[in-house]
Amino acid sequence: MISKSFKRALWVFHVNSGSCNGCDIEIIAALTPRYDVERFGIKLVASPRHADVIAFTGPVTNDMVDKVKRIYEQTPDPKVILVVGSCGISGGVFHESYHLSGPIEKILPGAKCFYVPGCPPRPEAIIYGVVKAWEYLEGFE
Amino acid sequence: MKYEVPVGPIHPALKEPILLRFTLEGEKIVDVDVVASQNHRGVEWIGMNRNNPIQSIYLAERVCGICNFCHPSCLVMAVEEIAGIEVPERAEYIRVIQGELERIHSHLLWAGVAAHELGFDSLLHYVWMVREKVMDILEIVNGNRVTKSIIMYGGVRRDIKEEHIPKIREMIDYYRQGFKKIAKLFLEDKTIKMRTREIGVLNKEDAIKLSAVGPTVRASGVKKDVRQDMPYFAYPDFEVKAITPDLLTGETIGDTYDRIVVRLLEVKQSLDIIEKAIEEMPKGEILSEQKIIKILAQIKKSEGEAVARYEAPRGEDIHYVKLKSNFEQLYSWKVRAPTYINILSWRPMLLDMQIADIPIVAASIDPCMSCTNRVIVVKNNKEKILTAEELHELSVKKTRRMMR
Amino acid sequence: MNVDEIIQKFKEKGYEAWVKEKEAGVKIKAKKVSVWVSVDRKKIREAIELMINISEDFPHFSIISASDLGNDVELNYHFTVDYGKNLEEKIVSFKVIIPKKDLRIKSITPLIPSAIFSEREIKEMMGVEIEEIPDGRHMFLTKDFPDGVYPWRRDETSPKETNKLYEEWR
Numbered sequence: 001m002i003s004k005s006f007k008r009a010l011w012v013f014h015v016n017s018g019s020c021n022g023c024d025i026e027i028i029a030a031l032t033p034r035y036d037v038e039r040f041g042i043k044l045v046a047s048p049r050h051a052d053v054i055a056f057t058g059p060v061t062n063d064m065v066d067k068v069k070r071i072y073e074q075t076p077d078p079k080v081i082l083v084v085g086s087c088g089i090s091g092g093v094f095h096e097s098y099h100l101s102g103p104i105e106k107i108l109p110g111a112k113c114f115y116v117p118g119c120p121p122r123p124e125a126i127i128y129g130v131v132k133a134w135e136y137l138e139g140f141e
Numbered sequence: 142m143k144y145e146v147p148v149g150p151i152h153p154a155l156k157e158p159i160l161l162r163f164t165l166e167g168e169k170i171v172d173v174d175v176v177a178s179q180n181h182r183g184v185e186w187i188g189m190n191r192n193n194p195i196q197s198i199y200l201a202e203r204v205c206g207i208c209n210f211c212h213p214s215c216l217v218m219a220v221e222e223i224a225g226i227e228v229p230e231r232a233e234y235i236r237v238i239q240g241e242l243e244r245i246h247s248h249l250l251w252a253g254v255a256a257h258e259l260g261f262d263s264l265l266h267y268v269w270m271v272r273e274k275v276m277d278i279l280e281i282v283n284g285n286r287v288t289k290s291i292i293m294y295g296g297v298r299r300d301i302k303e304e305h306i307p308k309i310r311e312m313i314d315y316y317r318q319g320f321k322k323i324a325k326l327f328l329e330d331k332t333i334k335m336r337t338r339e340i341g342v343l344n345k346e347d348a349i350k351l352s353a354v355g356p357t358v359r360a361s362g363v364k365k366d367v368r369q370d371m372p373y374f375a376y377p378d379f380e381v382k383a384i385t386p387d388l389l390t391g392e393t394i395g396d397t398y399d400r401i402v403v404r405l406l407e408v409k410q411s412l413d414i415i416e417k418a419i420e421e422m423p424k425g426e427i428l429s430e431q432k433i434i435k436i437l438a439q440i441k442k443s444e445g446e447a448v449a450r451y452e453a454p455r456g457e458d459i460h461y462v463k464l465k466s467n468f469e470q471l472y473s474w475k476v477r478a479p480t481y482i483n484i485l486s487w488r489p490m491l492l493d494m495q496i497a498d499i500p501i502v503a504a505s506i507d508p509c510m511s512c513t514n515r516v517i518v519v520k521n522n523k524e525k526i527l528t529a530e531e532l533h534e535l536s537v538k539k540t541r542r543m544m545r
Numbered sequence: 546m547n548v549d550e551i552i553q554k555f556k557e558k559g560y561e562a563w564v565k566e567k568e569a570g571v572k573i574k575a576k577k578v579s580v581w582v583s584v585d586r587k588k589i590r591e592a593i594e595l596m597i598n599i600s601e602d603f604p605h606f607s608i609i610s611a612s613d614l615g616n617d618v619e620l621n622y623h624f625t626v627d628y629g630k631n632l633e634e635k636i637v638s639f640k641v642i643i644p645k646k647d648l649r650i651k652s653i654t655p656l657i658p659s660a661i662f663s664e665r666e667i668k669e670m671m672g673v674e675i676e677e678i679p680d681g682r683h684m685f686l687t688k689d690f691p692d693g694v695y696p697w698r699r700d701e702t703s704p705k706e707t708n709k710l711y712e713e714w715r
Contacts, residue, residue: 096707186697352607448638
């Protein structure tokens with residue numbers, strides 16, 4: 001239950017760094033009328049320059065390391081990272097492979113991360129993670 | 142001028158990172174090239190070197206999260222053939238039901254994505270809301286919505302109990318009543334017809350030469366379906382026939398509209414199969430060997446090789462497994478998802494099309510890849526980068542122009 | 546065309562061929578038929594041409610799979626014939642054994658255009674040199690993946706640098 005009133009809407013930019021798509025379809029399912037996150041003002045945006053929260057899914061493969069770093073630099077402050085799924089936390093089922101570059105915290109040290117574990121996490125868990133990030137951003141200001 | 146155009150401008154997260162290169166002359170596409178290394182996680186290497194065979198089932202599930210029953214099924218079928226593991230009859234029927242539930246959820250997901258590509262966002266939300274019914278049934282029966290690991294060597298892990306059956310029947314009735322409405326929304330809308338008829342045509346000779354599979358090849362008139370030609374599990378009892386678009390529209394052109402028709406008719410076919418399976422399911426055990434240690438010991442002693450094929454929602458899925466005795470991991474394992482052979486058919490489909498048609502044609506083969514990445518368009522040797530969203534904007538603008 | 550005729554035609558031309566069958570189904574039974582043909586690497590194009598000539602429709606190409614057998618590399622070319630007719634499809638697999646000292650084989654893309662992705666993958670993952678391949682770039686590995694490291698091999702060329710997490714966390 002969100003009983004506070006938030007001062008502004010939260011815009012999320014989603015990045016897929018080589019995931020299996022399971023977490024991605026649960027993120028989209030969170031926007032559909034059953035869970036309907038858009039009524040809180042949370043929406044997916046098209047460019048990292050407009051975003052407050054970056055949602056990462058997937059273990060970061062070798063190819064996506066530069067893109068992940070570039071997207072993080074392009075996002076204006078204050079920003080928060082939401083890591084969805086176990087792949088970004090520790091590698092998940094893929095944990096020791098020759099084509100992975102490590103979990104998100106190895107690639108972006110010093111970023112403020114919120115973790116949503118699960119493989120894939122339920123849409124309710126993802127919404128809970130976004131709300132926690134939201135509360136942090138509001139407190140930050 | 143080189144244009145970089147991203148493919149997969151779908152709602153982010155519905156395509157795997159993949160890079161496509163187009164060559165343009167004027168406004169028409171002349172050549173297509175694919176670079177696909179962003180999503181390679183080394184699944185086969187992990188299965189051959191680090192996991193025991195049961196851990197490889199959970200790994201095979203996460204090759205693709207949308208069609209997550211097909212890959213472990215193929216692996217289990219291949220290992221069961223080599224090791225000579227028997228499967229009880231009730232387990233074969235349950236496997237059929239699980240496979241068809243996955244097909245319904247995948248096709249409805251694709252229908253929403255296709256609607257989004259054309260610019261009809263309200264249709265995306267409507268179809269995904271309708272899809273939640275089958276996700277509820279998956280959760281009630283399996284315990285999880287996505288990645289449920291229900292299959293095991295020698296059977297399935299969970300049973301479909303008596304109290305689940307009325308709920309499954311309720312889902313089948315709900316979808317049968319709603320089917321007419323969805324069919325009308327997709328197939329009789331004038332704008333969707335204008336955007337998809339004669340767009341992205343794949344004719345029959347090209348489809349056969351390029352070894353296309355799944356609804357992509359069935360929409361071009363070739364009756365290829367593994368459930369019809371080389372059935373597995375309990376499918377011989379159901380006598381499944383391949384669906385081609387002339388069953389509904391009377392003609393077969395092989396364009397994007399035909400692919401929508403084939404997928405919607407397959408949802409209907411899956412509902413019939415599930416209903417028949419529930420009525421005829423025999424009673425009995427669901428797992429031939431309960432103790433995991435005995436299963437692992439039996440697999441470790443076996444030696445041989447096998448090829449297993451399965452009809453996934455996107456096409457034919459094939460796995461090759463080789464086992465050696467006294468070697469715990471799988472000695473050789475090759476996974477081929479259906480999309481990697483369907484990508485070759487992007488080339489004849491996209492020739493002579495406009496840039497604004499790229500999203501819907503690329504999505505029409507239902508690529509099991511999340512493309513948040515870019516596509517390069519090479520146009521007379523000058524470079525420019527467009528983002529995925531700009532391509533999506535072009536597609537939506539074309540729809541709005543046609544609606545006037 | 547039934548299985549015995551296929552085996553006969555391959556044996557006539559001097560190839561060794563055998564059949565494996567598996568039964569499926571509960572009340573009505575159906576058989577899954579796999580034909581295996583052992584081919585020398587210099588004759589792979591002729592064997593595939595023979596299969597194209599004896600089957601009615603153009604055969605369906607599935608995948609090329611590979612194994613490391615110590616001193617040799619084994620490649621399997623998987624095709625299916627007789628699709629589209631009820632319950633008549635058969636898998637035809639060509640088994641080729643190549644010694645590691647001389648890892649070369651000719652490309653089959655002039656006959657089967659859809660084999661290009663599979664051959665690129667075999668080239669980068671197993672280290673087999675495919676002659677006359679139209680496009681020899683990496684398929685799934687990144688451009689800057691180290692040369693001479695082949696993920697599917699089990700000898701000194703297999704990848705050593707894997708992303709070990711837990712060592713750092715201790």
